[in-house]
Amino acid sequence: MEFTPIPRVKICCISTVEEARLAVKYGAAAVGLVGPMPSGPGIIPDERIREIAAAVPPPVATFLLTSEVEPVRIIEHYRRTRTNTIQLVDRLAPGAHQAIRAELPGVKLVQVIHVQDEGAIAEALEAAAHVDALLLDSGNPNLAVKELGGTGRIHNWEISAAIRRQVALPIFLAGGLTPENVGQAIATVGPFGVDVCSGVRNQGKLDLGRLKRFFAAVRSE
Numbered sequence: 001m002e003f004t005p006i007p008r009v010k011i012c013c014i015s016t017v018e019e020a021r022l023a024v025k026y027g028a029a030a031v032g033l034v035g036p037m038p039s040g041p042g043i044i045p046d047e048r049i050r051e052i053a054a055a056v057p058p059p060v061a062t063f064l065l066t067s068e069v070e071p072v073r074i075i076e077h078y079r080r081t082r083t084n085t086i087q088l089v090d091r092l093a094p095g096a097h098q099a100i101r102a103e104l105p106g107v108k109l110v111q112v113i114h115v116q117d118e119g120a121i122a123e124a125l126e127a128a129a130h131v132d133a134l135l136l137d138s139g140n141p142n143l144a145v146k147e148l149g150g151t152g153r154i155h156n157w158e159i160s161a162a163i164r165r166q167v168a169l170p171i172f173l174a175g176g177l178t179p180e181n182v183g184q185a186i187a188t189v190g191p192f193g194v195d196v197c198s199g200v201r202n203q204g205k206l207d208l209g210r211l212k213r214f215f216a217a218v219r220s221e
């Protein structure tokens, strides 16, 4: 018999302790806290990330989203914020993940892969050897002003499904998920978790109705 767990939900772009409480109340397994980025709607100051991360109860995971790429800068960012997980939203150089691990052995590492075309499959397979989970998102790190997430756009879920089939790590799916499309996304990709920012917000604020409908849609899958 095959066991297919209901996907975990990560609510991203949490901007206050109150928003974190709301996300946890309705069942979030993780909250995302967005540090300095070249673009995106969810950025908050590092001091606020630290405050929110300290307020979130175990076993809810706290993800620091960092756009830093140098291990020393990533480690400094982590030490300013003290989450239990680091979400690396940009590509790192070879050896960088190992350097972070050596310094922060208790901290989980999640690498974002921007799914633009089938090249994402090889990128995912390479990164998978060095991290605890992958997060498949929309975006374009090759633009002059990098677009590293928070786009509100979906991508080609068939490519994400191919990655999920080939990678033996937890896969989070992100990018333009909403209460209306998350069921189809789960059916297509079969992710371990789903991750959402704009789809549960209204004018930048967490929207209770959308949040409830998002969880209901995930649970009815």
Ligand SMILES: O=C(O)c1ccccc1N[C@@H]1O[C@H](COP(=O)(O)O)[C@@H](O)[C@H]1O
Pocket: 012, 013, 032, 034, 037, 039, 040, 041, 042, 043, 065, 089, 137, 147, 148, 149, 150, 151, 152, 153, 174, 175, 176, 177, 195, 196, 197, 198, 199
């Ligand atoms: O939200 C941001 O500001 C952001 C900026 C840079 C990288 C990632 C960011 N957020 C992440 O993007 C995904 C998808 O967002 P959306 O649901 O498409 O709006 C979100 O889950 C965050 O992990």
